[in-house]
Amino acid sequence: MDASHLAPLLTPEGWALLAELPPYDESAALSVSQSLRDQGHAPELVSAALTQQRLRSRAEAKFGPFASQMLFTPDGLEQATRLTVSAHHAARYARVGARRVADLGCGIGGDALALAG
Numbered sequence: 001m002d003a004s005h006l007a008p009l010l011t012p013e014g015w016a017l018l019a020e021l022p023p024y025d026e027s028a029a030l031s032v033s034q035s036l037r038d039q040g041h042a043p044e045l046v047s048a049a050l051t052q053q054r055l056r057s058r059a060e061a062k063f064g065p066f067a068s069q070m071l072f073t074p075d076g077l078e079q080a081t082r083l084t085v086s087a088h089h090a091a092r093y094a095r096v097g098a099r100r101v102a103d104l105g106c107g108i109g110g111d112a113l114a115l116a117g
Contacts, residue, residue: 009052014048017045055074061082086113087114
């Protein structure tokens, strides 16, 4: 999965579907998928939404409650800095009095979340 697979989610219908989905349960994924398709959702949207729920479930270990509002790719999640580490980085900037910081990394924004406070 690359970022192009996120496109179906970046619509009002996609965001609404993500908000309605139950927490990811691998044993129920097939029945949830079929139910969503029976409701008329496009297969691409259903696939993207269920993949995102699975990734969000895994992301809770790194991002806590923020994970449920984020979008992920498998590679991005795997390489993402844990929020506890990002908080340590942010604290270092705060200790030296930095008032503005630009997170110019190429990750998914873990450091930016911590810097935002």
